[in-house]
Amino acid sequence: MKKTSNVFFSEDEAAVLLQRYNAQTILTLLQELANYPDSKFDWDDLVAKTSTGISNAREYQMLWRHLAYGHSFDENSDLDNQPLDDDSDLECEREALPRPNKEIAAEASACVQVMMTSFKLNESTPTSSVIQAPLTINVPVFRSSRIANMESSQSSSSGMQETNIVFPVTVKRQALPNVPSTRAVETRGSGSGYTSMKKKREPWSEEEDLQLRAAVRRWGEGNWATMAKSDDFPIQRSTTQLSKRWSTLRKKE
Numbered sequence: 001m002k003k004t005s006n007v008f009f010s011e012d013e014a015a016v017l018l019q020r021y022n023a024q025t026i027l028t029l030l031q032e033l034a035n036y037p038d039s040k041f042d043w044d045d046l047v048a049k050t051s052t053g054i055s056n057a058r059e060y061q062m063l064w065r066h067l068a069y070g071h072s073f074d075e076n077s078d079l080d081n082q083p084l085d086d087d088s089d090l091e092c093e094r095e096a097l098p099r100p101n102k103e104i105a106a107e108a109s110a111c112v113q114v115m116m117t118s119f120k121l122n123e124s125t126p127t128s129s130v131i132q133a134p135l136t137i138n139v140p141v142f143r144s145s146r147i148a149n150m151e152s153s154q155s156s157s158s159g160m161q162e163t164n165i166v167f168p169v170t171v172k173r174q175a176l177p178n179v180p181s182t183r184a185v186e187t188r189g190s191g192s193g194y195t196s197m198k199k200k201r202e203p204w205s206e207e208e209d210l211q212l213r214a215a216v217r218r219w220g221e222g223n224w225a226t227m228a229k230s231d232d233f234p235i236q237r238s239t240t241q242l243s244k245r246w247s248t249l250r251k252k253e
Contacts, residue, residue, distance in 0.1 A: 007070040008097040014140065020073075021063065023139045024164050027115065028052045029063060034116045043083040057083045070094065073177055104225060111137055118169040135167045138224050138239045162222050200207055204245055211235050214243060223248070 017026070029052050036046065041064075043057040054060045061083045065071040069092055100108070114135055141161045210233050215227045224239035235242070 005092045006095050007092045009094050010097045011140075016095070017066070018141070022136075024167065025054070026063075026067070027137075028169055030067070031058070031115045031118065033064060036121060066093075068094070101229060103238070105230060107240065111135060112167055115167065115169075120169055129173055130170055132170050133172050135169045136164050136240060136243055137167055138162055138222075138243060139165050140190070140225075161203045162225060164222065165232070169185065189234060208235055208237075210244075212249070216246065 023103040023194075029050070031048060032050060032052070033137050041061075043061045047054060047057045050060065052060070054063070062071075062073055065084075130163065139162065141163050141212055215233060215235070219226050222243075227233050227235075227242065228237075228239050237245070
């Protein structure tokens, strides 16, 4: 068994990658590969069915090799060439540099799990057995180091900003437990295997709304991850919750 090596994925590399492809294209490619039914990728088959907008099998393959192995893009090759022979196993692990904190890593992992369990509808209209629930993802927008240095007087975030993208997600509808009534589902939390359906979402308080408005004035709209990482940020909410609440407040205003 070959030893797995660590290959780092830096902020500069992310900046270069996001100049070539938008975040939606990259996430869609990873979703398609995660749901590919065969053990070996057929690049021509993938491109024939892809929703990424990539029309060349070689380009599709090179983007995957860059994401998975850290291989450089084949700049000098003709994209009309056939895909490379690729029967290798994943012999490396990609790691973020600098490392994200545990909260951001956990949220990113949860988003990946949702995207992997999502699937494309074969029919043009959804059926009663599936649910379409778009996933809002907070994505960093990187600028080159040169531009960041030129604009350092305007921002102290090392050339990094953030934006939200909406990623389409379609999942199978899960059947509810067969219980006599809604009241039974809500009250059978302590003595049985059911979990109370009321306990998950805590309503936002007026104080939290005021704190969120103050945070947006301080860090700027969309910088949810920066807020959450700050030691003096008082709201105990995920970046997704912050983004959704701010959208709600904006609509009210």
